[in-house]
Amino acid sequence: MSVLVYIENWNGKFKKSTYELVSYGKRIAAGLGGELSIISIGNVDETELKKLGAYGAGKVLSANTDMALDDKAYAALIAEVANKSNASVVVMANNSTGKALAPRVAVKLNAGLVSGVNGLPLSYQPFVVSKKAFSGKSLLQAEITSGKKVITLSQNTAGVEEFPGDVTVEPVDVSAVSGSVKVLSSDVQTGTILLTEAEIVVSGGRGMRGPENWKPLEELAEVLGAATACSRPVSDEGWRPHHEHVGQTGKVIAPNLYFALGISGAIQHLAGVSSSKVIVAVNKDAEAPIFTAADYGIVGDLQEILPKMTEAFRKFKANA
Amino acid sequence: MNILVCISNVPDTTTRIKYSADMKEVDYSGVQWIINPWDELALTRAIELKEANPALVQKITVITAGRADVEATLRKALACGADDAIRVDAASGDSLYTASQLANAVKGDAYDVILCGIESSDYNNSAVGGMMAELLDYNSVSAVSSLNLDGNTIKVTREIDGGKQNIEVAGPVVLIVQKGIAINPRIPSMRGIMTARTKPLKVVPATDVIPASRVVSYEAPPAKSACKMIAPDHIEELVNLLHNEARVI
Ligand SMILES: Cc1cc2nc3c(=O)[nH]c(=O)nc-3n(C[C@H](O)[C@H](O)[C@H](O)COP(=O)(O)OP(=O)(O)OC[C@H]3O[C@@H](n4cnc5c(N)ncnc54)[C@H](O)[C@@H]3O)c2cc1C
Ligand SMILES: Nc1ncnc2c1ncn2[C@@H]1O[C@H](COP(=O)(O)O)[C@@H](O)[C@H]1O
Numbered sequence: 001m002s003v004l005v006y007i008e009n010w011n012g013k014f015k016k017s018t019y020e021l022v023s024y025g026k027r028i029a030a031g032l033g034g035e036l037s038i039i040s041i042g043n044v045d046e047t048e049l050k051k052l053g054a055y056g057a058g059k060v061l062s063a064n065t066d067m068a069l070d071d072k073a074y075a076a077l078i079a080e081v082a083n084k085s086n087a088s089v090v091v092m093a094n095n096s097t098g099k100a101l102a103p104r105v106a107v108k109l110n111a112g113l114v115s116g117v118n119g120l121p122l123s124y125q126p127f128v129v130s131k132k133a134f135s136g137k138s139l140l141q142a143e144i145t146s147g148k149k150v151i152t153l154s155q156n157t158a159g160v161e162e163f164p165g166d167v168t169v170e171p172v173d174v175s176a177v178s179g180s181v182k183v184l185s186s187d188v189q190t191g192t193i194l195l196t197e198a199e200i201v202v203s204g205g206r207g208m209r210g211p212e213n214w215k216p217l218e219e220l221a222e223v224l225g226a227a228t229a230c231s232r233p234v235s236d237e238g239w240r241p242h243h244e245h246v247g248q249t250g251k252v253i254a255p256n257l258y259f260a261l262g263i264s265g266a267i268q269h270l271a272g273v274s275s276s277k278v279i280v281a282v283n284k285d286a287e288a289p290i291f292t293a294a295d296y297g298i299v300g301d302l303q304e305i306l307p308k309m310t311e312a313f314r315k316f317k318a319n320a
Numbered sequence: 321m322n323i324l325v326c327i328s329n330v331p332d333t334t335t336r337i338k339y340s341a342d343m344k345e346v347d348y349s350g351v352q353w354i355i356n357p358w359d360e361l362a363l364t365r366a367i368e369l370k371e372a373n374p375a376l377v378q379k380i381t382v383i384t385a386g387r388a389d390v391e392a393t394l395r396k397a398l399a400c401g402a403d404d405a406i407r408v409d410a411a412s413g414d415s416l417y418t419a420s421q422l423a424n425a426v427k428g429d430a431y432d433v434i435l436c437g438i439e440s441s442d443y444n445n446s447a448v449g450g451m452m453a454e455l456l457d458y459n460s461v462s463a464v465s466s467l468n469l470d471g472n473t474i475k476v477t478r479e480i481d482g483g484k485q486n487i488e489v490a491g492p493v494v495l496i497v498q499k500g501i502a503i504n505p506r507i508p509s510m511r512g513i514m515t516a517r518t519k520p521l522k523v524v525p526a527t528d529v530i531p532a533s534r535v536v537s538y539e540a541p542p543a544k545s546a547c548k549m550i551a552p553d554h555i556e557e558l559v560n561l562l563h564n565e566a567r568v569i
Contacts, residue, residue, distance in 0.1 A: 010482065069480065071450065071460045094446075095481050099438065100462030100496070103450025106416065112532030113415060115446050128536060133443050138337045138346075139539040146532035152446075180459055181489045184475075188483030196481060200569070224569070242500060243479075248333065248441065249357065249499055257568040267334060274541075278566045280558065281547070291547045296561060300552035312555040316563065 001034035004087035006078050006105075007052075008097050009042045011188075015197050016160060017093060019055045023161040024120070024153055025091050026056030031124050037061060037085045039078055039172070046169060053167030055160065061085070063172040068186075069097060070179030075104030077177055082109060087148070089127075094152035095196060102152050111148035118157045118275075135248045135271035154275065155196060156254040195244065198227035200257045203246060203273070205231040207262020207283060207302060211239035216306045217261060223313045229253070231263050247272035262302050265290025282306075321472065321491070322379045323366045324431040326422060326448065327397055328356040328440045329390045343537050355393055357505075358437025364502035365467055366435060367401040373469055379403045381431070385410045385421040391521065399508030399516035410526035415443075417531040419451030424527045427456065432491035433474065438463060438498040453494035461489055465500030 005025035007018050022038060029036040038052060041063040049060050061081055067073065078101060082090050090105055092098035094116045106113035117129045118139075127144045129151060144151075195201065202221040208214065221228045228244060235245040246253055248271035258276035262283060263269060270293050273279070281294035284301050291297045298305060331337075331351045338347040355363070363382065370377040382397040384390050385408040394405040410421040426434075434456075436449030453460035465484070466477040476495060478485050508516070550558045562569045 008481075068485065069478075071453070071462060072458075075450075075454065096463040096479055097481065099446040100450060100460070103415070103419070103447040104454040104460065106447070106532075107419075107451050107454035110532075113445070113447050113451075114533055116444055131444075132541070133538075134331070134335075134337050135333065135441055135444060136541065139541050141536040141539070142533050143536050144533045181461060181487050184486045184488055186480075186483060186485040188480070194482045245499065257562065257566075278562070278568050280562070291549075293544060294547045295544070295566065296558060297547045297549050298552055298555075298558065299549065305552055305555070308552075308555050309558070312559050313569075315556075316559045316569070 001032040002085055002087050003029040003032065003034060003036050003089045003091060004082045004085055005036065005038050005091045006101065007038060007040050008093070009040065009044045009048070012042070012044050013048060014051065015194070017155050017197060019052075019160045020155070020158055021091060021093055021153060022052050022055040022057050023163060024158040026163050027120055027161070028089055028091065031121065032089065034088070035059070037087065039063065039081045041065065041074055041077060049169050050167055054162055054164055056163030056165060057167045058165065060167060060169045061172045062169055063174050063177070065174045065177060067177065067179050068183045069100065070181050071100045071104055073177055073179040075101050075108060077172070077174070078105050079108035081172060090148070090150045092150075092152045094154050098152040102150050106150040109148045109150065110146060111150045112144035112146040113150040114142045114144060115152040116154045117151045118154050120158065135268070136274045137267070154254065157275070189243070193225070193227040195227045195229055195251060196253055198255050200224045200226035201229050201253060201255045201276075202226045202259045202261065203229035203231070203263065204234060204240070204261045205263030206233050208234070208239070213303070214240070216310060220259070220306060220310045220313065223310055223317060231269050260290050260294065261306065263290055264288050265293055321377050321432045321469070322381065322430055323369070323377060324426060324434045325359065325363045325366050325380065325382045325397070325402065326434065326436045326452070327359045327363070327382050327384045327393060328437065328448070329353050329384060329386055329393045330356045330440055330442045333357070333441055339538050343539065346538065353393060355396060356437050356440050358439065358497060360505040361502040362435040362437055362497045363397055363400060363402065364504070364506045365497070367506055368502065369467070369469055370401070376469060376471070381406060383408070383422060383425065385418050387411065394521060395516050396508060398519045398521070399512040400506040401512065404520040404522070406522050406524060408524050408526055413529070414531040414533045415445045415447035415451060416533070417529050419448045419455060420529040421526055422448070423452045423455035425524050434458070434492070434494045436494060436496050438496055449494055449496035456492070456494070458492045458494050459489055460494040460496060461487060462496040464495045464497045467495060467497070467501060
């Protein structure tokens, strides 16, 4: 009844979501009365791997390889490690990597897969988890009936917990692993806060009126240490880059604090942001549907309100 | 080169979700069905590639696993420009069940590229494409936001957390597509609708597969408490509430 958690790294480093996954795996292992192992694929040094010990990692299996993400090869490696460590539950993140690998691993293990799980299983025998469906309009409870199970965790739904303990790091033999997709070039965002990892997100909609008005929004984000996002029409119009688009057809995010500025709150937009812990909406239309999803609201014109907000938060930060 | 596009039939995105009295099932009465938005874009890209490379792309086939009532969706895909269609006569099941039905139906057929969407807008499981690839023992690339052909070489862009990669991959391959793959979905022309009636639609029986998961029950998401309104000239009140009440700053 042991648990295997697959973790990815960003240039050899882990993020908060990594620690969330590890401590989540630890709690599932405890629920099942089993052990936790971690599989890391990529070039990660021992110091970084040892950090996982604080979150209950126990045993870290490190597949130290330069090979870029290759769905087939990575999945084969994860399934092999799962079999060797007798894992009955395999856990991954519900992000682009998890979505690429979990289905393949599930087939290899002949396991049922539920992706986008919210928080801990509701029961272990039977194994029942909760997830959103219909793009956030419904919640469902699903039972995985097969002996082995694969789940992917929706970010920021389980939280990070500390389980200080010893960690052992073991290398995984990667000599037989080879990929067949060829990466010609890659373009990885550096320096800026990753939208899917950000605790605070400042997002603008068509109510921002045009790309030339984004400066004040960026200023607010900077003061708050936030990532920036936008609604779909804003990225479609080319006012903002596509990777900022959130919603049903863009990224699904779950920050602690989401600012919806000049966003009407269409159901497809909410599908991507409704898991945020707190939503603040600013809109000049008091009837805008965003106010039914928001926790705090201001009715007014952004041209005036945005600079005032930035000023107020700046003052707060200066005194904090 | 032959392209297979997997089409899932989903309720229109704005549909209000209703349930049976015991909350064990979704009540689909009165629901308007559409082609899953990602699949519509995948099909659009396949058609664009065929139009741009008529000598290279021979045939576009669409496939769906479902009962006879989903045939309208396949006819729509044919009207948009697919050449032929397959329906696997299967009930709905979990992702492993659906992926197995699709993989069993096309095993041995010569598709160079199989396109799936990144998720169905109903169960949001993001699973069928990757599962099909594993069942067929094909390569797969997920989160594909652009697809181009350079002769028989398949060039794609894949989105990764915080960036993108340009990749070259040989067929047969399953490509799991997302935002960017095509911009405006193809809509059927009058002529398309006429010719769709005579295009081949093959029905194949389901195979025996045991699902590995099931839905136990549904629940409406918890209602949000009322939004606290703050006067525009009291922004410091917002700061105060976010700090002391919500504790997020
Ligand atoms: C299949 C499908 C998928 C979709 N996926 C997505 C998705 O992933 N993400 C997404 O965002 N959308 C998506 N959409 C589009 C969605 O339906 C809405 O059209 C979109 O979210 C609206 O964007 P918006 O709120 O920025 O613009 P609008 O709806 O135009 O709203 C602008 C708001 O700004 C306010 N405003 C205007 N001027 C000011 C001002 N000076 N000060 C303050 N407020 C002002 C207005 O009152 C209004 O409420 C999808 C649609 C479909 C059909
Ligand atoms: N019943 C089905 N028939 C054909 N293709 C499907 C079916 N269900 C899912 N798919 C494909 O798999 C993709 C991902 O769906 P899912 O794994 O259900 O989120 C969809 O975008 C479709 O391309």
